[in-house]
Amino acid sequence: MYPTPERWLTLDGERWDVTSAGCSAAASCAEVRKTKSQYTSMNERSYMMLSTPAAGLLLLSAWIFPSNALYFHIGETEKKCFIEEIPDETMVIGKYRTQLWDKQTGSFLPATPGLGMHVEIKDPDTKIILSRQYGSDGRFTFTSHTPGEHQICLHSNSTKMALFAGGKLRVHLDIQVGEHTNNYPEIAAKDKLTELQLRVRQLLDQVEQIQKEQNYQRYREERFRMTSESTNQRVLWWSIAQTLILIVTGIWQMKHLKSFFEAKKLV
């Protein structure tokens, strides 16, 4: 049974007045504040009970479950890879949800515990930057440090092999890159922005992403130019070298054969 509120604090709408005597020391006051969510009057308690876990759950659902995402089917040991060509310092958030084919009902189960997906992310130098096992629903995020093609690979790592008798796994996938990863309601709440300020913040993020993409474009164009010039050089030098080899080989052949026939007294 909870101690009655008056023993710890009196509730006055939004103000929490500490009336207990032992609040001179900071430590005890902190403890009182920490326990305020537990020891509230019945009216207030219902609000706190609803808002914190419910909002948390909603935030969680907004973050984890891609309810309206594209889905595809993969087999048991099949590995599906996706390529993301991104500039550097760009954040990528991927969310997935899996459903298993149930042979008895002939449909996909809404959620299957024990099912896991292994997510492996490689950077443009084929170095692994993330290699983790997630549950049947998961969210992975990474920030690129080098511009280029990053590879995101998923394969199932089921602990219950018998579940895969049907052989099909449905994976809902949603990958967001760059400014699409920003959670604007959260940013507005954290920085206390008005609507207009939030719009401007969104524009700033978009422009920043465009700028990063343009820098990346410059870097790629340079790579492309170097490849083309390298091809040009190679074609030029190898053609010259081959022509010379041809001429030298021809001359050597004739000299050698001439001396050979002379030795054989046929010429």
Place this chain on the structure above:
Amino acid sequence: MLSPALSSLLPLLLLRVAAVLATELTFELPDNEKQCFHEELEEGVRFDIDFQVIAGGNYDVDCFVTDPQSNVLYNEKKKQYDSFSHTTAMQGVYKVCFSNEFSSFTYKTVYLEFRHGDEEPLMPGMTRTTALTQLESSCVSIHEVLKVVADSQTWYRLREAHDRMKAEHLLERVTYWSVGETVLLFVIGIGQVMMLRSFFSDKKGSVAATT
């Protein structure tokens, strides 16, 4: 009356309002295989599909789109890139499939963009139906233009990736071919002389015998 925690969280309860914006995926399609993507859509929703083949063979792929009743909405063979739009007539699962079954040894890298629905509002309560101030409407138009810029950048990025892969492929082929040809040149040059010598060394014995 409401605690500050709740009043800031209440808008979040209304968060699940509009549909998701777009999904972009770049994936590899091995030879002789088909890859399908499905999306559950409501009725009367407009969706756009853009795809491009970035790498592999002749840079072409088969693509077809079916509606929930398996009617084919779009079917093209060996396309390099294309765009397709449709407004859904019924609710259900729409399927986009790519097929590389005509190719026997090259894998293809395909870029797919699937857009559907309207863009979700930045924050709940910021719907277009409410009157916007001039500043806000300027922000909205700048946002739309920037989206066009970002799309155009994506298009150029893909084209550049395509051209760069072709150039790198060309460089590789030039290198291998040059080395191969040089080796062949040496082998043939020396081989010819050897063979010629071997013809005459047999006859030398017979010529010496007859004279």
